[in-house]
Amino acid sequence: MSIPVFLIVFVGLVALGMAALGFALATGHARWEMLATRREAMVALKLVAILLLLLATLYVTNTGRYTGVDFIYGRF
């Protein structure tokens, strides 16, 4: 099966963006601080951690989740 155009374009754009950023940082055209300060990066990471915590809590609190058949038949 040929690789879908969407996948090539999407992954390509992300890779190009990362490469351009890496190049700018490596050559001194950009500094991390211009993009975001360490503090802003920490805030972003904290938000990710909160999201993960929220989702993990969801699994623990949804008591009906453990149906007893997951082992063999997979999750619904």
Place this chain on the structure above:
Amino acid sequence: MDASEASPIRWTRVFALLLALFLVAEAAGQLYFYAWTGKPFGSVFLYRWSPYGLYRNNPDLSGNFQISDNGFREVRDYAKTKPPRTFRVMLMGGSVLYAGHGGPYVLREEGFVPSSATVSQYLAERLRQDPAFKGMNVEVINTAANFYRLTEIADAYLADYIQWSPDAVIVMGSKNNFGHGLLAGEVEAGQTPLQRTHPFALEFDRLVTERSPSSALERLFRQAADESAAMALLHKGLDTAADRAAVMSLVFALVPPIAPPVLKPASQAEADRYMKLYDSLAAAMIGAARQSDQEIAFFWEYFLGDLKGIKPLSAQEQRIYPHVRHPPALTQSGLMLRDRWKAFLAAQGVPAVDPEAALRQHNGTVFIDYLHYTKDGNRFMAGVIYDQLRPMFLRALEKAKGQGNAR
């Protein structure tokens, strides 16, 4: 003090960072799914809700199993309206027909059984080789959904599959109705497979019926996991973590292990009461099939753990057997139910496929675990079905020709 700590937080930058993180994770996720399945990411959820039979296979599944657009465990799509000159068989059942497997004692070297190697594929092959079916387009459709009991099968058949105009219907999934056999008191307590609420019905209630904030949040997360490969991997990761945590909590439980109960098989009266439940559902399917000029047959599934002294076990099966063998009380109860099942079907004039005689003569590997079949096991069982049901298939063929379907 760092100068950045004095400056105000630029929230647009924070969200831009989050977006960049997500895009990188998404690109990695998309590549991961493509490398794993050879197809673009679809979904990690095995099932979808169905008004007819509670749930069906998810056609968008990205994983170890190929599901057709119809939601069947098949490598191609089928038209609901049967094409001319077509002989159509529909197989209905649970995980045995699906060709799944359940651990921990599994023949890992066999891998996952592809959709091109289930019973339906091999049965189609046998029918196409039969000179009686020359010139006919033979379709054998595997509609299996894991953990389908007769309750779900009957629902799906009466409300949906009957309209697919199969010439013959074969009902599998007996283990989901009879479990490991009946124990004393289980019927009274409502703890038998057909009396209990299907476990996925609990999921349905939580995800669909319930209107709580946690339910809404979970729906939102599932929706996100259906749209994004990164979120799908996160969902799968949390599922796995939750499952492992549940197992760990059992392993490290502070309560001492409870001694296994003394197993006492159900009495004849209890078995009679239970069989009434099964017979009612089976009779509904048989009646509907007859009204619709469709032939119908049922298939009995054996546990590997009941086959010592019956099937000559292969070296592979002997590796699993010690871990999955049943206590004699369970084997005895299972065989009693099988005999009652056969008696009921005989009284109805409906063929019952019992692979016991064929298993006695076969020393190859059939079982991939305690119940399900390997690719070769599927081929073997397809042969058993073909051999035992050929008269029924020929009857159905004659009917199909009589209806002008062979023109």
